[in-house]
Amino acid sequence: MSSTEERRFQVLRAIVADYVSTKEPIGSKRLVDRHNLGVSSATVRNDMAVLEAEGYITQTHTSSGRVPTDKGYRQFVDRIAEVKPLSAAERRAILQFLESGVDLDDVLRRGVRLLAQLTRQVAIVQYPTLSASSVRHLEVVALTPARLLLVLITDSGRVDQRIVELGDVISDEDLARLRDLLGNALAGKRLAAASIAVTELADDAPEDLRDAVIRCATTLVETLVEHPEERLVLGGTVNLTRNAADFEGHGVPGSLRTVLEALEEQVVVLKLLAASQDAGRVTVRIGEETQVEEMRSTSVVSTGYGAAGTVFGGLGVLGPTRMDYPGTIASVATVARYIGEVLGER
The missing domain is CATH 3.30.450.40 (GAF domain)
Structure with missing residues (x-):
């Protein structure tokens, strides 16, 4: 970029800064008074005329100052050399x-x-x-011997809770087996893959746990494949x-x-x-x-x-x-x- 183009960008940057601060159209005199641009008022006026002709600034009213256009803001944003850091x-x-x-x-x-x-x-x-989420953890809690609470937690922090009604009571030992089966099938998988895994699990479940697995799998599939707005x-x-x-x-x-x-x-x-x-x-x-x-x-x-x-x-x-x-x-x-x-x- 030539020295002339760089100077005109400095003029544009000064116009943007002042307009954002004051909400008022910016004239050449204000730029010279407020910014150390190192050139005369006549040069600044000429630079502003060129910037206006190129579509970077515009005159809102006759005899008024100039304001940045969308193109001017874009040029300013594209050349932000240093973003103002937070302390x-x-x-x-x-x-x-x-x-x-x-x-x-x-x-x-x-x-x-x-x-x-x-x-x-x-x-x-x-x-x-939902498409970006993976299953972090599945907890299975016995509310009663025949009613379970499934708590599905994703890596994005989403938590879904569903109640499953069992057809029969389940022992603590079988509950632990069920928890391991479901957890191992789902942990770490994206939701779409998890829904497939839990469906396959229902097909391959041990005979004595099959009914409980199918009931839980049906509920989980609904949770995993739902895509609410x-x-x-x-x-x-x-x-x-x-x-x-x-x-x-x-x-x-x-x-x-x-x-x-x-x-x-x-x-x-x-x-x-x-x-x-x-x-x-x-x-x-x-x-x-x-x-x-x-x-x-x-x-x-x-x-x-x-x-x-x-x-x-x-x-x-x-x-x-x-x-x-x-x-x-x-x-x-x-x-x-x-x-x-x-x-x-x-």
Whole structure:
């Protein structure tokens, strides 16, 4: 990149920083006064004219300053050399807060609340997807001599409990045999493979345990192959209303309303998180890059969360295109990392 192109990027970066901070169009005089650009006002004005001609900034009104376009934000994001790090104290506080979650639901709710507070945007966390989950443990508990409780725990922290009614009473010794048979057949397998294994187990079970195995297997197969609608946790929606002006001027009448309505459509939000399948890699989609008509006045910063090389689901924030991208990227990456660690250790 030539020195002239680099200087123009510095001008663009200054415009983005000031506009995110002030919400006001930025003029050349303010840039010269606030930033040590090392060039004259005339040079800055010329650079701004070139940036505008190339589509990186635009003039909202005659004789007003300039604001970044989606293309300008994209150029800025692509050249973020250093993401603003969270302090050690902040990271420690985030981890401790998440570790205090009593179960999967609580951890995800805490994660959403944290992310919304850190970024002042709408935070979204997708529940662990079933296709990515493996069976960590199956516990078989006798509620009565003829009624069992099956507790299935996945590596993503999901817990399913089902009651099985036996046709006859079962002894403690046979219960231990049944527990071992089922546990050995399921442990460590992905849910799809586990459902096949438990079906085969019913065919090959010892004669004296066959009825109990078949009853348990039938219940487990229903649990393993069920694919309920993907669930999401959202938080901080009120943050959008605090920045209502950011959604005007995008050619969408009542655009804040359309964004709020789209957020209620779970399939739309899931689509926004769909590309977030690599834990540790943060994706930023700006304006029309979201490929959702109702969201073209927004940006989505997202990533995947998980543990031991397995991605459980997506996580991210949604807000106006005028956002603190370095800070938001750091917050999304940190919260995703610690949610994955906490769930992976349970």
